[in-house]
Amino acid sequence: MRPPSRPSCIDRGYREWRETVLLNSLLDRLDALAPAEDKGRLARRARAIRQRLEAANALRFEAIRVAIRRGEGRDALAAFAGDGEACRAGDAYDWRDELVAGVLPFGEPGEAAALPPEMVFYQPTPARHVFDLLDRLALDADDVLVDLGSGLGHVPLLTAICTPARGIGIEIEPAYVAAAHACAQALQLGNAQFVQGDARAADFAVGSVFYLYTPFTGSVLRSVLDALRCQAAHRSFRVCSFGPCTAVLAAEPWLAGEDAAASGRVAIFHTRR
Ligand SMILES: C[S@@+](CC[C@H](N)C(=O)[O-])C[C@H]1O[C@@H](n2cnc3c(N)ncnc32)[C@H](O)[C@@H]1O
Known part of the structure; x- marks a missing residue:
């Protein structure tokens, strides 16, 4: 890009x-x-x-x-x-987030319900990290990026806008799913889809790339990683993470970090065969 x-x-x-x-x-x-x-x-x-x-x-x-x-x-x-500047590490926002907020036509999402323990409240991935990730992933038309805990849907929406791949968001909060869906419709993005539900019940068979911006911790994260590990027993895919959950993913024996050491950016892991 x-x-x-x-x-x-x-x-x-x-x-x-x-x-x-x-x-x-x-x-x-x-x-x-x-x-x-x-x-x-x-x-x-x-x-x-x-x-x-x-x-x-x-x-x-x-x-x-x-x-x-x-x-x-x-x-x-x-x-x-992608103006050629290095992707600055960390979770602070910058002018790219204002740009994305101006372009993506989100209505005012309704009130979000309180989340159970171990489920993390909504905070979008800073836009420069999404652009940097999409650049590094080099997705093609056969790829499906699944954002587990997608919030308002920036990652699947930008995937659908900037790459030939499909972006799918799984999000537990119905108000966010409705806003993301309306945005995809307003932009006529047929390759961005949003599913309301608990990520633990997601269809893990469809993704070639899974993305987690620390959407959950503890036993919820464990159960999602176990479901992904089952998939990894019979096919290859990539798992990307941002924030504190990266340390948990880096310790998974079935994942190999491409650049886990590059802290502060989104980490990309490959399944080991
Ligand atoms: C830190 S935000 C990440 C948002 C988005 N992935 C992004 O990077 O822009 C975490 C999101 O995960 C959602 N979430 C938390 N627990 C969940 C669960 N068990 N299943 C699906 N979504 C969940 C929250 O509602 C929140 O929107």
Whole structure:
């Protein structure tokens, strides 16, 4: 997904996007630091610039959505997503997350129910890690990436947008599944599907790649890993993880880490034959 060359209009859009993010953060600091009477002309001017850039962004997001519906989302997003910067380690968010949030048309998801112990609340994988992972996986049309505990569905949606593979999300919270499904429909992504249910009851036969952003711990994680190990007895696939569950996966004897040592990025494991 690295753009070999960017047309100049994309370059301009990319620069404006970065400027908006910077300006937003400066305005937030100004709001926090300056007493109301000191803000004056400078703040008004900054707000006017922000409004202009936000309007430009809204147009740009819509143009990317149109490209996605035409099946050209990979190129439209790659110009912003894989800008050649190294994938910064860690779980902090950056401007790419604002970009993805602007492009993916999620409605306001309904209230999520409290989760039982050992099940982890929703937090999306930072977008740069999703783009970095999709780059490294090099999925083809026969691949099926299954996100176990998919939340609002960023990983299956970006898989469907940026690769020829199918993305499937398994998520226990019905409100998130409804929002992810509506987003896939709005973008006409036939290769993104979402299933509501407990990952322990998932159909593990369909995936060629399984992804876990530490969706559960303890006995729930154990039971999912045991189900995957059963699959690994008769076929090969990859398991990818982000966050604390990576240490558990790295200790599984049926998995071999491709780059588990590359901490801070998504780890990719292969099943051992
Ligand atoms: C840390 S979030 C990861 C979200 C998503 N995979 C991503 O990376 O953007 C964990 C998600 O797993 C879901 N979850 C927790 N336990 C689950 C279970 N047993 N089965 C399915 N989903 C579960 C939570 O509701 C939450 O949305």
